[in-house]
Amino acid sequence: MADTVVKPHQKELFGQPIGLYILFLTEMWERFSYYGMRAILVLYMTASTLGDDTRGVGLGWTSKEALALYGWYTMLVYIIAIPGGMIADKLIGQKKAVLYGAIILCLGHGVLVLTDIWAFYTGLGLVIVGVGLLKPNISTMVGGLYQQGDIRRDKGFSIFYIGINLGSLLATLIVGFVVANYGWHAGFGLAGVVMVLGLINYIGGQKYLAQVGNHTEATNADDEVSYGKLYGKLLQSPKQLFITAILVTASFVGWYFMDWGYGLLFLFLAAIAALLMMIYRELETQVFKDRFIVLLLSFIMVIIFWGAFEQAGGLMNIYTDTKTDRMLFGWQVPTIMFQSLNAGFIIIFATLVASLWAKRKLKGKEASSLFKMATGIIIMGFGFLFMVFAVMEFEKSGSSSMLWLVLAYLFHTIGELCLSPVALSFITKLAPAKYASLMMGVYFASSGLGNKVAGILGESASDFGEFAIFSGIFIFTVIIGGLFILILKPLKRLTHGAEDNEHVIEAEEIEIAEN
Ligand code: GLN
Numbered sequence: 001m002a003d004t005v006v007k008p009h010q011k012e013l014f015g016q017p018i019g020l021y022i023l024f025l026t027e028m029w030e031r032f033s034y035y036g037m038r039a040i041l042v043l044y045m046t047a048s049t050l051g052d053d054t055r056g057v058g059l060g061w062t063s064k065e066a067l068a069l070y071g072w073y074t075m076l077v078y079i080i081a082i083p084g085g086m087i088a089d090k091l092i093g094q095k096k097a098v099l100y101g102a103i104i105l106c107l108g109h110g111v112l113v114l115t116d117i118w119a120f121y122t123g124l125g126l127v128i129v130g131v132g133l134l135k136p137n138i139s140t141m142v143g144g145l146y147q148q149g150d151i152r153r154d155k156g157f158s159i160f161y162i163g164i165n166l167g168s169l170l171a172t173l174i175v176g177f178v179v180a181n182y183g184w185h186a187g188f189g190l191a192g193v194v195m196v197l198g199l200i201n202y203i204g205g206q207k208y209l210a211q212v213g214n215h216t217e218a219t220n221a222d223d224e225v226s227y228g229k230l231y232g233k234l235l236q237s238p239k240q241l242f243i244t245a246i247l248v249t250a251s252f253v254g255w256y257f258m259d260w261g262y263g264l265l266f267l268f269l270a271a272i273a274a275l276l277m278m279i280y281r282e283l284e285t286q287v288f289k290d291r292f293i294v295l296l297l298s299f300i301m302v303i304i305f306w307g308a309f310e311q312a313g314g315l316m317n318i319y320t321d322t323k324t325d326r327m328l329f330g331w332q333v334p335t336i337m338f339q340s341l342n343a344g345f346i347i348i349f350a351t352l353v354a355s356l357w358a359k360r361k362l363k364g365k366e367a368s369s370l371f372k373m374a375t376g377i378i379i380m381g382f383g384f385l386f387m388v389f390a391v392m393e394f395e396k397s398g399s400s401s402m403l404w405l406v407l408a409y410l411f412h413t414i415g416e417l418c419l420s421p422v423a424l425s426f427i428t429k430l431a432p433a434k435y436a437s438l439m440m441g442v443y444f445a446s447s448g449l450g451n452k453v454a455g456i457l458g459e460s461a462s463d464f465g466e467f468a469i470f471s472g473i474f475i476f477t478v479i480i481g482g483l484f485i486l487i488l489k490p491l492k493r494l495t496h497g498a499e500d501n502e503h504v505i506e507a508e509e510i511e512i513a514e515n
Contacts (some may be wrong), residue, residue: 019205021158021205024165026198026205028164030199031171032167033191034131036076039176039339040175040176041066041073042066045061046058046062046063055179055184076128078131081131085439089435090226092215094138094140097213104130105131107126107131108123108126109123109188110360112124112192113192137437142426145212151361152474153425154422158351158354158417160419169347173340175479176336178190230275243273247266265294291498294491299443299446305377306449308380308476310379310451316408319466323391324400341406342412345409353414357422368492369422370491378478378482380416381476384414387474388474391403427439427440
């Protein structure tokens with residue numbers, strides 16, 4: 001099984017283990033390649049096959065075809081994090097999974113430099129597998145840098161989150177420029193080169209990661225991860241088998257009424273639900289069982305959060321383009337620049353938000369992860385109120401101010417900072433050690449499902465109008481966040497004090513832990 005309970009490395013920089021900065025840089029370059037490629041993907045698919053501008057020949061697809069593939073692609077990269085996490089837990093550990101993921105990503109982005117259509121599909125497939133191996137496991141490794149109860153863990157995740165967004169900010173600023181001047185495949189190639197940098201950085205920094213993410217052979221049968229055994233036991237567990245049968249039937253109904261893609265997705269999710277039920281059954285103590293349940297409940301917040309938040313790339317993007325007055329001192333701000341606001345705000349506010357929560361916690365005030373996540377949903381929800389104001393202004397005067405968008409993205413970002421890095425950290429505190437990466441995979445899969453929900457919601461704006469969608473999201477998210485705060489006490493009870501004794505780890509404690 002993967003050894004996630006590790007002693008922190010002694011060497012520190014700015015109060016954090018040096019390994020954090022190695023993972024920060026690796027993830028920064030990985031996210032650069034991911035978001036850089038993602039930024040040009042739809043544009044490349046819909047560009048003309050005649051190659052009548054400097055960007056070269058596109059695929060000539062309709063925007064409906066391109067958006068359909070885009071929706072599946074952005075969901076699959078995160079859904080595949082589940083098998084990515086399982087492979088790490090069972091076979092190779094997180095450290096090797098990240099290494100193989102990074103190599104596959106270099107190949108994937110490399111193949112996309114070629115202009116043939118087979119290269120396009122192969123490249124996308126490799127990127128999906130590469131992200132699936134790298135993304136959940138690098139996040140679990142960050143958690144492995146800290147001991148249980150180390151108050152620096154949440155802040156560590158916030159710093160790591162800055163790396164993610166630095167990568168995405170640089171990508172959105174640079175890749176568009178490269179494509180405009182040197183063509184589509186130079187843009188894909190740049191993503192590949194940058195991923196090679198990430199790989200070199202990861203390999204070079206191994207000495208700071210010596211104690212984290214290693215795979216150790218289980219010494220007794222209880223510690224062994226065996227998915228086969230769990231599925232085998234499903235056949236002897238009537239209750240779980242019955243629920244699985246219902247889910248599988250629902251998948252086939254989905255297959256019949258929707259299409260085979262959805263059918264396969266539902267089948268996969270039914271298989272994962274069965275696995276999670278069996279893991280729950282097998283957990284040794286009630287404490288582990290309760291923590292497992294609370295983790296799964298928190299994933300509901302994750303799906304709702306990303307389902308609303310991800311309007312950024314779709315509906316809000318279109319709104320910016322068509323209904324917003326973007327003139328600033330005689331210059332029209334390009335629509336794409338609004339996509340950089342989120343990453344920019346994260347870089348500015350990440351440590352501030354983390355420090356505010358840490359201070360609150362040290363003062364003994366409510367600052368549990370669940371509270372932060374619920375607050376995050378509410379704050380993000382209020383961002384949509386500004387979009388409602390924008391629509392009202394548009395309806396009155398034919399265009400709306402950019403200020404509404406800036407405020408919406410600001411609130412979305414503060415909400416994201418209360419939820420996303422916090423959820424990553426929370427998983428590493430609560431997940432059973434031998435399933436740590438799998439649970440991280442389930443988290444990313446939840447956010448992938450959120451992405452899909454966002455797409456469906458965005459599409460329905462053409463039927464219901466933006467006012468209904470934005471105000472609906474505002475009301476729904478505030479209510480859901482409020483409900484989670486209302487049931488905070490019983491939920492926290494289920495964590496059995498996992499976050500109660502977080503404190504500054506003293507040098508003596510580290511020594512005790514090392515002996
Ligand atoms: N922006 C974050 C990242 O790229 C969010 C990912 C997610 O959870 N969907 O890591």
